[in-house]
Amino acid sequence: MNKASKKAAHKFQSIFSSGHLRRHHRKPPGQVPGTAIHTGVQRLDEVLMTVHDFDESHYDIIPIQKIEKSEPFLQNKSKTWIQIRGLHDIEKLKTVWNYFELHPLVQEDIVSTSQRPKVEHYPNAVYIVLRMIKQHEGDNGNYNVQTEQISIVLGDNYVLSFQESDEPIFDPILKRLELTTTRLRKFGPDYLAYALADNIVDHYFYALDVINENIEKIEEEILDDPREEQLQKIHALRRDLIFFRKSVWSLRDGINSLIRDDLPLISTEVKVFLRDLYDHIVQVVDSMETNREMVFGLYDMYMSGLSNRMNEVMKVLTIIATIFIPLTFIAGIYGMNFNSEVSPYNLPELNWYFGYPFSLGLMVLLTGGMIYYFKRKSWF
Amino acid sequence: MNKASKKAAHKFQSIFSSGHLRRHHRKPPGQVPGTAIHTGVQRLDEVLMTVHDFDESHYDIIPIQKIEKSEPFLQNKSKTWIQIRGLHDIEKLKTVWNYFELHPLVQEDIVSTSQRPKVEHYPNAVYIVLRMIKQHEGDNGNYNVQTEQISIVLGDNYVLSFQESDEPIFDPILKRLELTTTRLRKFGPDYLAYALADNIVDHYFYALDVINENIEKIEEEILDDPREEQLQKIHALRRDLIFFRKSVWSLRDGINSLIRDDLPLISTEVKVFLRDLYDHIVQVVDSMETNREMVFGLYDMYMSGLSNRMNEVMKVLTIIATIFIPLTFIAGIYGMNFNSEVSPYNLPELNWYFGYPFSLGLMVLLTGGMIYYFKRKSWF
Amino acid sequence: MNKASKKAAHKFQSIFSSGHLRRHHRKPPGQVPGTAIHTGVQRLDEVLMTVHDFDESHYDIIPIQKIEKSEPFLQNKSKTWIQIRGLHDIEKLKTVWNYFELHPLVQEDIVSTSQRPKVEHYPNAVYIVLRMIKQHEGDNGNYNVQTEQISIVLGDNYVLSFQESDEPIFDPILKRLELTTTRLRKFGPDYLAYALADNIVDHYFYALDVINENIEKIEEEILDDPREEQLQKIHALRRDLIFFRKSVWSLRDGINSLIRDDLPLISTEVKVFLRDLYDHIVQVVDSMETNREMVFGLYDMYMSGLSNRMNEVMKVLTIIATIFIPLTFIAGIYGMNFNSEVSPYNLPELNWYFGYPFSLGLMVLLTGGMIYYFKRKSWF
Amino acid sequence: MNKASKKAAHKFQSIFSSGHLRRHHRKPPGQVPGTAIHTGVQRLDEVLMTVHDFDESHYDIIPIQKIEKSEPFLQNKSKTWIQIRGLHDIEKLKTVWNYFELHPLVQEDIVSTSQRPKVEHYPNAVYIVLRMIKQHEGDNGNYNVQTEQISIVLGDNYVLSFQESDEPIFDPILKRLELTTTRLRKFGPDYLAYALADNIVDHYFYALDVINENIEKIEEEILDDPREEQLQKIHALRRDLIFFRKSVWSLRDGINSLIRDDLPLISTEVKVFLRDLYDHIVQVVDSMETNREMVFGLYDMYMSGLSNRMNEVMKVLTIIATIFIPLTFIAGIYGMNFNSEVSPYNLPELNWYFGYPFSLGLMVLLTGGMIYYFKRKSWF
């Protein structure tokens, strides 16, 4: 492989490359379970905390510096969502966690940002981990996919959300909150938690579309001309699908447990919506399985494309060699230096009147025979 | 690949190509759950609504413009089926949905036309999504397969059906309704809902037949001569089976839940028929799995067909080269210009009386030896 | 592929070829569920009905023309088996079905002769569908396998059996019925139904033996010399195993339901025998899975056999070409026409006293070197 | 393939070859269920019966001719194990079976010696089928594996064991019985039945070791030089693992049912030991799965070894041909006979003073260029 194609190899990296495990942030073994250590990267200068307080009659947005400032909103009867962005300042986060008496293991998972998605039930709260997968259209029409761990804690009258960046992932929710007649304003905090999760799952369909498009593009390229480049693209797709599956798969059972189990924090009305969310996740998982099979198919196509080309190359060589080697042999015969003067048996053709035309005729005959043979084998 | 075969590639596209996801109609993420947005294509000028009112004594067909016109038919004791065709006019559909108090999530799914098949239970209704797969025989004997999402809502005394086009998929049911002694006229709306679903599943067997025929055709072609064209056909078959599976697979569990669960809307008598429907779906799913394995087998056959041909090509080259290269060498020997005059050791054969015949004899011997060798290796 | 090998391809068709779905008999979609239409082929001139009436003291065989003739045998206390052969005359069969009040769906399945095996429970009867797979030794030592759908209906005091042909599949049962001391005469109709099914499952082991033998034969042939013919045999085996699996697989769950469920028609004593039948079916299914893996192994052997041969072919070509091309080059050198008279540097070897022996020695040296090289690479 | 390698093929047969199904002993279909027909081979002259009677205070071994002779030992309070060797004499076995009132289906399975392993519960007994797999070290260091079906019947105060040969499989148990303080003497017959089964399962680990060693040996051979011989060894390993799995797999569920079900014949104390046996079986099954994957890996290594060698062969050919064909062309040019006397344009090089050195220089240059090219492609 030359340098040019090597560069190409780097260009076709996984679309989910930002989601790879960063081993340098791995915690040392034997740590106290529940030790909160941020294993991601710092993306914000400081931890941002915003209180969203709302019911059917009002909706207020209050940025706060200290968690104690949320006290009045939690005391009143309206629903309260505290949105926390930035996971690097453990000290500040600890004030939040202690205020809401979150279990140490929940604290640990919130800042360990490569959890698989899951739903955990605690006596006073439900803890949900999801992976946001958000696609941005890049300069050259390529897609850039960003992933981030989102944690949602659902209590009896509040919802907490934790994320590393201030990526405006929840903007559609904020807009819907401003409308007075929405279910968000009417229903309890369980519906808000559902809406946040649903919003994240909605993005998965877009990631699927990017993968689908890539599969179709590579398919066309392979049909046109199978090159090493495509193999690398296939390998990257395979890695993407593996990462994607890890990010979604286990969420299915988590959401199912919210529907099946008899939890005081989840109302029957919201369960109908959770069933819809479950349905979406199953659809995503199904499509991933489907895409996985398509990618296996791409590999098979690539390999047989290679074999086909090899066959063609070999045919060209065989046709040329099979036609010209015998001809060269005949020319070699009449290039021999047997002394035709000492005997009438030594290359008498050399002295025939039509010796040269005779030899050419011999060659034309042989060539014709070969061409007929190849035609019959339909090698042309 | 030249242009001709490229065109061929386009000719062998999936038979289910019309069923691909149309990403341009994808809803933006973060929408209010239950927001009804039509994600398919408009196939009719306006939404058509037809009331079928029937019991053992009568059967009336009444096209209506406003859903309120169905009031008298719903009030009387006879069974009522309202058939709605056209899913693009959300406003008009909303009048129907509100009239029957359908859950917003049901409303959303009716017009999101790439749902996986499913059965959902609501307090006042059962919601069934199916995918119609209907085959038309095209001009040149090829098959053209059309797919469309069909939604069925079963209430206590009514059945609603929703479809995008006015494809006459339910014509056999209409004909059966005209006969007074059929179970359709005698049994409740649950039997009608079953009959509509059964009618759709019946078509799956025909789609299976098309796939089966394609597999057999490709099998024969590969045995005859494995060409790149077949590989593309195999790939298209693979894609078709994946799409087909997605369209049927989850229906199995849905129908099973109707049989197992204790639903007031489904009578025991109809459950026996639902068991038969379940049996049909299992048969379809089994055959799809079987076909999938046959398609894997086709690929293996194709690859070993290629290998076989490569072997043959190489044998031809090897035989020709192995026979003629040594002959050409001998001719080369006697084409050397050593001066036989300065020494009796310099190519004395050139001056022998039978020099030329001797050299030809040498060549014949060598050729004979080679041919014997190849015969023993049974390369001919 | 030439015509000869094409014919060969046809000779190695599946042993179960008669079991393929006949699509021309496919029922049109949208039919009334329970519409009995014969989808097989007519194999008898008319429908044959035979009453077998027996208890511990007697055994009578009475051919009847009308089903009403069986009335007295059904009324008395002895057990009654009505054997019906021929499924083409729906009118006549309807008299039987109506007499025993069989559910329309059972009627439909009896004459739809490509059902997957199953066991269905109705209030008044158990309906069992099985596929007979019977092997006949053909003229040339090859096996010919015949398959046919057998339906068994078990009522409280009767057993009905339906089959398309008059193939004497139940002869061993008839012989055992003639003996007074057998369990068949002593036990109830549930034991008879079991015995009929057990008799069919017994034949599966023979079909497995045929497949096993074929696998071993192909294995030896591939070890001897992998030819395209074997690939086709492997493909046929694969198809056979798929068909076989479809014919047996789902029977397992059916028989299991007879053992586990609390059915009034099945006595505890017979359940022990059904457990044995279940055990046999599991053994057949296990062996099929085993055979499937062996067939995958055959394919792998075939492919690496091809690769091995390719390697050998290429080695022959490479050895010949690598030895003779350099020799021909040396001969070419001394065949050049440089004028040795104008300069002592122009091919002085041509005028050496030992010029020709020198050139031959050069060639021998080169050949020796090459042979040493190939020996060291152990290519011989 | 020549004869030598064919012989080699026969040498590398499965180590479990003696376990293959013998179809000539297959029972005819339609037999009365429970018909005892010996489907194995006769290995002893007559059926040997030995009574082992023991409790904490005594242990007696009494060979008997008639089963009635065991009466006193069964009547007394001590535990009794009757060891029966030889399965060919159905008449004699029938006296035993009738004495202990074994179910006809148990009788049938005892002498049908290719049962899959299983555990069956009857009102008065538990019936256990196992496959002994015992390894003998052969002359040339190779292993020879013998397999045999062992049946164990556990009654309330007795254990029966049935085997075909007098292979001393139970010798370790006999030795342990001689010690007064062992659990065997203290515990009930359920512990003896467990000990017999455990003794058989112990041998599976040794068979696994043989397979493991074979895998490692073949791995090294393939790394050294992939030859057709190894492919046959891989195929034999695959067959061995399939046979081994069939012999062990279903035992797992059988033993589990003894632990889970509430059986009067199995005491709680013995269940702890059965759990250990279950654990061993799971370990064997796990290792088999592991070995299966290793064997797939061997095949992949073999195939890529072949490809690697092919690549090397092709490189040698290409290097030689690519260097010498152009050289031969140059030699051919200067071997042409254009008449340099009629024109200064006709091969003037032939008459140059340094014509020959010039042509040789041309050749050296070309060769140098080629070698540089191949070096850069790192083909050397």
Add this chain to the structure above:
Amino acid sequence: MNKASKKAAHKFQSIFSSGHLRRHHRKPPGQVPGTAIHTGVQRLDEVLMTVHDFDESHYDIIPIQKIEKSEPFLQNKSKTWIQIRGLHDIEKLKTVWNYFELHPLVQEDIVSTSQRPKVEHYPNAVYIVLRMIKQHEGDNGNYNVQTEQISIVLGDNYVLSFQESDEPIFDPILKRLELTTTRLRKFGPDYLAYALADNIVDHYFYALDVINENIEKIEEEILDDPREEQLQKIHALRRDLIFFRKSVWSLRDGINSLIRDDLPLISTEVKVFLRDLYDHIVQVVDSMETNREMVFGLYDMYMSGLSNRMNEVMKVLTIIATIFIPLTFIAGIYGMNFNSEVSPYNLPELNWYFGYPFSLGLMVLLTGGMIYYFKRKSWF
């Protein structure tokens, strides 16, 4: 393969090589179940026993020679952990086992050091087997992985831990015990047992990292240049993953049983932590599955890399041969010795004034045509 690459093969052995089964320590079959025989290697001179006695107010470490010395610590109310290192001295271990009345089967498993991981419930204790997998960074930056079986016995007021070496695996726990405010000091022995297991599972993530890094390294190497060396690395990775999976897989169900079952020895508070441990194990198992698929992908990449290179080699050969063979033929034609003096038809070109330039022109034309052909096929 030459010696150099053979050595290389030995260098790329599995990173888990020390974990291979040592068959020489296999126990003979038929042993009394519960016979304790050490199947590992002796790593310490003598068995070391250390008592860790602690509660919220104190933490003492007391090395003891005789197990009876632990009596006072077991009698008092504080929690007691007895750490035992060295498994070769069965006699000494027996004093411990008897003192705590461990079941003989537990005794056996403690010293049989190739158990699969498991959790077993006994009336007075819970027995947990784990496999420590600990990585050391070697001299040359390579990783060295050490594995060892760890047994943990949890009683009502004590924990026993058994290991073969004095590898300081539990050092982080010892450090945490020194802090007064930790949960370790506050909670019961069940929490200590959990902490020991959690400490071991923590190390698995590091082993995963090593495997991940290897996969990425090999991926880059294959993209750069697929050599036989990589194939051996892939094979070693495959073996490592198989070993790793065996070491972790079954632990999942074991820990799950501790959470689900109602055990008096495990408090509800600790179950929350066990759920976290379970979550970690699932994450490890998921990653292993993911890695397994990546390794399959590596193999596919390697194989198609080989095919790609073969294609390139063949193209070079074909281009050279296809260009020069026809040229050599033309040179051969004009090297023929037909006597142009006896006839104007015999090679008149030889006497043309521009004969030689004409022949060279012919060759240039042919070469140009070939180059155009290859360009159009884009072989350059």
